Amino acid sequence: MTVTNSSGSGNIRATLKEIYNKLKEEMLNDPAFDFNEYSRQWIDRMVDYNVLGGKCNRVLSVIDSYNIIKGVDVPSKEDMYLACTLGWCIEWIQAFYIMLDDIMDNSQTRRGQPCWFRVPQVGLIAINDGILLRSHVSRILQRLFKGKPYCNYLTNLFTESECKAASGQLLDLIITHEGKKDLTKYDMTIYRRIVQHKTAYNSFYLPVACALLLAGENLDNFCKAKNILVEMGTYFQVQDDYLDCFGDPELTGKVGTDIEEYKCSWLVVQALEHADENQRSILFENYGKSNPACVSKVKDLYKKLNLQNLFHEYERESYGKLIADIETQPNEAIRNVLMSFLHKIYKRNK
Template structure:
C-alpha cells in the first residue's frame, strides 16, 4: 500500500517503480533498529508517522538521484546494487523533506499539507510532531550508516547532508524573521532578501542535493563541481521565482493549487518587484492591502501588479535567466553533467508551457 502511494504520485518510467520498491525495506529497517527497544505502541506510531509524512509527495527530488546517476554513467540500466544505493539516497532526501515540512508547518501554523491535515494537527499528535521531526532527521543518519559506511564517499555524504541541512535551516530562519517576526513590514522585503531566502531555503536541498548525491555515487569529488553547484542553485532560484509568478498568474487546475501568497504576506518575487517600481501612491496601495484575506484587497494588489506590468517583467527575467543557464550548462566540459543539468532545466521550464 505504501509503495503504491509513491507510484501514484511519482514520475513515469522505470525509476519510479524501482524507487517505490525500496521504501518499504528502508521503513522496515528503521522499525527494527536494534539501537532502541521499541514498544508495540511506539512502533505503530513511527510506522504511521513515516507513511503520513514521507509519502504523499511527487518524490521528484528522490527520483532525480536515480535519473541523474543514470545520465552520469551513460546508461539506462543500473545493476541491482547501483539501483538500491541510488534509491536509498533518494529516499534520504525525501526523509529530509519530510523533516523540514513537519517542523515548517508548525512554525507557519499551517492547516493542510498535500491535501490532508498537517501532521501536528492530527488528533493525539500535536507537538509530539516536533520529536517526530527529530526522529525523521535521525533516520537519515541511520540509513546512511547502515548502507554506506563502507563506501569511500561515506564521510562526504554525511558532510553533504549536514551542510545542506544547515543552509536550509538558515534560510528558514531568514524567512521567519523577515516575514513573521513582529509587525508586518513590507519595507523589510527586497530582491536581495528574497534571493537569499530562496537560495538557502529551497535551492540547495531541492536542486543541488540530488545531483551531488549522484556525483558521489559516480565516484566524483564534489570539490571539482563548484560550477555545477552554482548552476543548480541559480536554477533553484529561477524555479522559485517562477513558482511565485504562477501563484498569482497560473491556472489553479494546471498548477494544482490556489495561490495565496498575497493573503499570506509572503516575501514573493512579485511584491518585491512591485516595491522597486511603485511610486508613493502605489506603495500606499500595497501597504494597505497586501497580507489581507479580503478578496477586494487581493484584487487591488493584483490590479497594481497589472498596472506595473509585472507579467512582462517576469517574462523578461525568465528569458534572461533561461539563456544564461543554458549558456553556463553548455560551457561545462562534461557532456554527461550537461545532460543532467539540461534535464532539470527542461522540467522547470515546461511547468508553465
C-alpha cells in the same frame, strides 16, 4: 519539478515503493529507537503521511542524474538501490523540514491534506516526529555507506544542506513573522538568499551531488555546476511565486495564498521596486490580509505594474543565461544533467 526517467514509469515506481517500504521497516525495527508496538504503529502512519504524497522528484533526480553521469540506461541492482536510498534520504529530510515549517508558519494544509501537526492527537508531537525522521537518515547513511570512500563527503553534504535550510528558514521567519509586518524588509537580496538556502540547494544541488558521489566523482571539481543548479533552483522558485498568483488552479492543483500569508515572494519584491508612492501605499495597506478584497487589490496592482510581462522577461533571460553557463561546462555528462533539469522546468505551468 517534474522528472521523468528512462527505466519505465511503472517499473521505477514499483522499485521506489519497494525500497521505501524496506527503509521504513528498518526504521520500525531499529534497536536504536527502541519502539514498542504502539509507537511502531504511530511511526508507520507518520512516515507514510509525511514522506509519501509528493512526486518523488528528489529520488528520481538522484537516479536520473546518476544514470546520465555513468552513461547507463539501467543501473545495476546495487547501484539502483544505493541511488534510490540516497533519494529517499533527501525525501525524508524534506519531510522533516516541511513538518517543522508548517508548525512555524501555522499552516493549515500540505499536499491537499491537513498538516501533520493539525491531525487529531498529533499536535506538537510532530516536532519529535520530525526529529525521528532526521535521525533515521543518519542511521541509513551510517549503515549503508560506512566504508565507502565517499562516506564522509556524503555525511558532510547532508550536514551542509541542513545548515543551509535552517539559516534560510531563520531569515524567512525573521523577515516574515517577527514583530510588526514591514514590507520595507523585503528586497531581492533577502529574497534570493532565502530561496537559495530553503529551496535551490536542497532540491536541485543535493540530488546531483549525491549522484556525483555515488559515481565516484569529487565534488570540488563541480563548483560551477553547483552554482548553476542553485541558480536554476532560484528560477524554479520564482516560477512558483508567479504561479501562486497567476497560475491556473486546475493545473497547479492549489489556490495560491502567498499574498494572504505575507510571503516574501518574487512578485511583491518586484512590486516594491517598481511601484510609485501611491502604489506602495496600496501594498502596505493590503498585503498580508486574508480579506478577498485586499487580495484583489494586490493582484490588480501586480497587473498594473505589468509583473506578468516582467516575469516572462525574467524567464527568458534566466533561460538564456543558464543555457550559456551550462555550455561552458567541460564535462559532457554534467552538461547533459544540467540540460535535463532545465528542460523539465522551463515554461512549466504547474
